Structure formats: structure tokens, C-alpha cells
Amino acid sequence: MKHIDILQAIKQRRSIHNFKQEEVKEVILKEIFTYGSYAPTHYMKEPWNIKLFQKEGKQAFVDAIIASYQRIGMLKEDDDPKTQKMIASMRDFLLAVPQHALIYFEKEEDPVRYEEEYAAVCAFIQNTQLAAWEYGVGMLWTVTPYMHDEGFVEDIGLDSKRMKVAAVMQIGYPERVPRDRGRNRIEDKLEIISE
Numbered sequence: 001m002k003h004i005d006i007l008q009a010i011k012q013r014r015s016i017h018n019f020k021q022e023e024v025k026e027v028i029l030k031e032i033f034t035y036g037s038y039a040p041t042h043y044m045k046e047p048w049n050i051k052l053f054q055k056e057g058k059q060a061f062v063d064a065i066i067a068s069y070q071r072i073g074m075l076k077e078d079d080d081p082k083t084q085k086m087i088a089s090m091r092d093f094l095l096a097v098p099q100h101a102l103i104y105f106e107k108e109e110d111p112v113r114y115e116e117e118y119a120a121v122c123a124f125i126q127n128t129q130l131a132a133w134e135y136g137v138g139m140l141w142t143v144t145p146y147m148h149d150e151g152f153v154e155d156i157g158l159d160s161k162r163m164k165v166a167a168v169m170q171i172g173y174p175e176r177v178p179r180d181r182g183r184n185r186i187e188d189k190l191e192i193i194s195e
């Protein structure tokens with residue numbers, strides 16, 4: 001494993017859209033998620049939970065996504081060959097991603113607490129992405145309409161009243177790493193108040 005400095009990892013990590021067919025071994029993913037879990041967490045709540053869909057486990061996950069898109073009107077439900085083609089290509093695309101990690105947390109009644117838990121989960125996700133990069137593993141952080149659909153949350157076996165899906169990470173070894181598009185100068189966003 002090539003060791004890269006954390007500062008380099010922060011800059012060099014890219015969102016990966018194209019994956020090799022090879023799966024990331026469970027022991028490696030456990031190590032990566034362990035690094036993720038060193039994220040800061042108010043009250044030591046460690047609010048993150050992960051459902052990892054891989055191998056045949058992806059089938060029901062993808063079925064739930066398609067059913068959700070039909071429920072919310074993003075996909076039609078008829079037998080029209082056009083509709084069937086769209087469904088088939090979406091299914092193929094999602095099944096081609098080696099692993100999907102759905103990240104969820106328990107909802108809080110209090111909006112401040114809710115924000116804190118979501119913030120900690122996002123810190124977990126970014127730590128995870130950076131650790132993955134160190135292992136040569138690529139990820140794509142996705143937030144998509146089905147995550148906000150209660151029916152989808154129930155279909156994957158979670159209580160939608162209690163649980164919130166924060167993201168789904170697409171995971172695998174990068175087939176292609178996109179070029180670095182850089183970032184704007186921080187000076188444009190930084191206001192220093194010294195007195």
C-alpha cells in the first residue's frame with residue numbers, strides 16, 4: 001500500500017464514477033469504516049450506521065430504488081418497451097457498482113440535535129472517503145431522491161419514522177480517476193476579523 005500524507009489525500013481524493021468489477025474485501029472495508037468512525041461526534045453518540053449491499057444483496061436494494069422512482073413518478077410503471085429499457089439500464093448501472101454503503105442515523109426530535117447528528121455523520125463519510133483513498137478504494141457520495149421516500153426506507157428494512165438515510169456511498173476500485181478541477185481561492189470566502 002502506498003502511503004500518502006493526509007494533506008495530499010485531502011487534495012488528491014476524487015469522487016469516483018467508474019469502478020472496476022472487483023469488490024473491496026470486507027476486512028478492508030471494515031478498516032476503512034473504522035477510520036471513518038474517528039470522526040468528531042457530540043456526546044460521543046457515533047450516530048452513523050451502515051448497510052453494505054454487495055453481491056446478491058444488491059438485487060433487493062436496486063429493486064427498492066426502482067420501486068421508489070416509480071412511486072415518486074421519476075420512472076413510469078407501464079410495459080412500454082421504452083420504460084422497460086430505462087428500468088433495465090438503471091438496474092444494470094446500479095448492479096455494476098461493486099458495493100453500495102447506505103449510511104443512516106437515528107432521527108432526533110430536537111432540530112439542533114438533529115443537525116449535530118447529521119453533521120457527525122457527514123464527518124464520518126468524509127473521513128471514510130479519505131481513508132478509502134489511502135487504500136486505493138474509490139467512493140462516490142450520493143444523495144438521491146429515493147432516500148427521502150419513506151417507502152424506500154421501509155423496503156430496505158428500516159423504520160422510516162426513526163431512521164434517516166444520509167447518503168449512499170458507491171464503492172469500488174477506480175477504473176478512472178477524474179481530473180482535479182481545483183477549488184476557488186479560500187481568500188474569496190475568508191473574512192478575518194482581528195479587532
Ligand SMILES: Cc1cc2nc3c(=O)[nH]c(=O)nc-3n(C[C@H](O)[C@H](O)[C@H](O)COP(=O)(O)O)c2cc1C
Nearest residue numbers: 013014015016017140141142143144167178179181
Ligand atoms: C452531500 C453530497 C452529495 C453528493 N451527491 C452526489 C450525487 O448524487 N451524484 C454525484 O455524482 N456526485 C455527488 N456528490 C459528489 C460531488 O459531485 C463531488 O464531490 C464534486 O463534484 C467534487 O468532486 P470531487 O469530490 O472529486 O472533488 C455529492 C457530494 C456531496 C458532498
